[in-house]
Amino acid sequence: MIRIAVMVSGGGTNLQALLDAEAAGKIPAGKIVLTVASRGDAYALKRAEAAGVKTKVISRKSFASTEDFDQAVLACMKENQIELIVLAGYLSMVGKPLIDAYPKRILNIHPSLIPSFCGKGFYGLKVHEAALARGVKVTGATVHYVNEITDGGEILLQKPVNVLPGDTPEVLQQRVMEEAEWQILPEAVKMVSEELEKEKNHD
Numbered sequence: 001m002i003r004i005a006v007m008v009s010g011g012g013t014n015l016q017a018l019l020d021a022e023a024a025g026k027i028p029a030g031k032i033v034l035t036v037a038s039r040g041d042a043y044a045l046k047r048a049e050a051a052g053v054k055t056k057v058i059s060r061k062s063f064a065s066t067e068d069f070d071q072a073v074l075a076c077m078k079e080n081q082i083e084l085i086v087l088a089g090y091l092s093m094v095g096k097p098l099i100d101a102y103p104k105r106i107l108n109i110h111p112s113l114i115p116s117f118c119g120k121g122f123y124g125l126k127v128h129e130a131a132l133a134r135g136v137k138v139t140g141a142t143v144h145y146v147n148e149i150t151d152g153g154e155i156l157l158q159k160p161v162n163v164l165p166g167d168t169p170e171v172l173q174q175r176v177m178e179e180a181e182w183q184i185l186p187e188a189v190k191m192v193s194e195e196l197e198k199e200k201n202h203d
């Protein structure tokens with residue numbers, strides 16, 4: 001069984017999709033055992049608690065340096081024997097110590113079809129505002145591996161979503177979450193946890 005940690009910052013609807021998928025038996029090789037939030041007021045923490053998942057708040061601003069923050073996150077993952085990390089609406093940069101300790105074992109969900117509308121400053125509604133401003137007819141979501149480049153890691157899954165006339169950023173965000181993010185993130189976690197399980201059994 002692959003031990004999974006989900007890192008969050010906000011509402012946690014992607015965490016909820018993962019918890020629901022696990023409860024429905026759709027992630028047979030993985031178990032979400034920890035939720036790490038970058039801020040104590042993340043509603044995602046309530047979702048984790050309701051599902052009986054251990055929670056931890058590790059916020060960048062309570063550390064003297066980025067290095068100390070990165071080391072605290074890494075220590076927490078090791079203490080909990082975490083094997084796969086999922087960033088789900090997580091809005092802090094993941095540092096080198098974690099990336100080096102978890103090669104191709106950190107996934108991120110981004111609410112656009114990378115390489116469009118991604119990178120520094122593109123998160124949450126800002127992504128959908130940029131898509132609407134550019135006038136794209138199709139947007140969507142991407143699950144990618146995490147490396148030191150923001151949203152620059154190898155792409156794992158993508159799903160397109162139509163932009164409709166009259167869409168506002170909020171309406172588009174909701175459609176992208178419902179039709180794409182909440183589908184491909186559980187699918188990606190199912191795929192990768194099964195791969196890691198196979199590797200473990202062969203070692």
Ligand SMILES: Nc1nc2c(c(=O)[nH]1)N[C@@H](CNc1ccc(C(=O)N[C@@H](CCC(=O)O)C(=O)O)cc1)CN2
Nearest residue numbers: 090091092093094121123146147148149150151152
């Ligand atoms: N290594 C690495 N870390 C990552 C990603 C990655 O692919 N690689 N994907 C990230 C998701 N994308 C981001 C990256 C930066 C910001 C961002 O700019 N945050 C503001 C704070 C935003 C807020 O708290 O409201 C900041 O100043 O740090 C938000 C989402 C999460 N961390």
Ligand SMILES: O=CNCC(=O)N[C@@H]1O[C@H](COP(=O)(O)O)[C@@H](O)[C@H]1O
Nearest residue numbers: 010011012013014089110111123124
């Ligand atoms: O690279 C990704 N950037 C981070 C990002 O923009 N994540 C987005 O935040 C929204 C809320 O997530 P929730 O907290 O409801 O799961 C959701 O649309 C995520 O795709």
